[in-house]
Amino acid sequence: MHELSIAEELVRVIREELRIHPNAKLKTALVRIGVLRLIEPATLEFCFEAAACDSPLAGARLQVEQVEASARCCKCDREFPVEHNWFECPWCGETGSELLRGNELQLVSLEIEKEMANAYAVE
Numbered sequence: 001m002h003e004l005s006i007a008e009e010l011v012r013v014i015r016e017e018l019r020i021h022p023n024a025k026l027k028t029a030l031v032r033i034g035v036l037r038l039i040e041p042a043t044l045e046f047c048f049e050a051a052a053c054d055s056p057l058a059g060a061r062l063q064v065e066q067v068e069a070s071a072r073c074c075k076c077d078r079e080f081p082v083e084h085n086w087f088e089c090p091w092c093g094e095t096g097s098e099l100l101r102g103n104e105l106q107l108v109s110l111e112i113e114k115e116m117a118n119a120y121a122v123e
C-alpha cells in the first residue's frame with residue numbers, strides 16, 4: 001500500500017512547513033494528485049489520519065483533489081485526455097505526445113487556525 005508511505009511523507013513535509021507557525025494547529029491540508037499516480041483518495045485520507053495521529057498534526061484532515069490526465073500532441077498540437085493508449089493522438093495518430101497533467105503530487109495549501117499558509121510542492 002504505497003498510500004501509507006505517501007501519507008508519512010506528507011506529514012513530514014507539512015510539519016516542516018509548520019515550523020514557522022509554532023503555535024498553529026493544522027485543520028486541513030489540501031493536496032492535488034494526478035490520476036496517473038494511482039492513489040486512492042479515500043485510502044490516502046485514511047492513511048494520513050493514521051500517520052498524523054502521533055504527531056502535532058493529530059486531528060487534521062487531508063483533502064485530496066484529483067487531477068485528470070491529459071496530453072498534447074507534438075504534431076497537431078491538440079490536447080486530449082490520457083487513457084490507456086494515451087501516447088497515440090486520437091486526432092492524427094501521432095505517437096509522440098507530451099503529458100500535460102495527471103502526474104502531480106502537490107501540497108496546495110494548509111489551512112491552519114486563522115491563517116493560510118502558501119502552497120508547496122512535495123517533490
Ligand SMILES: [Zn+2]
Nearest residue numbers: 073076089092
Ligand atoms: Zn495529433
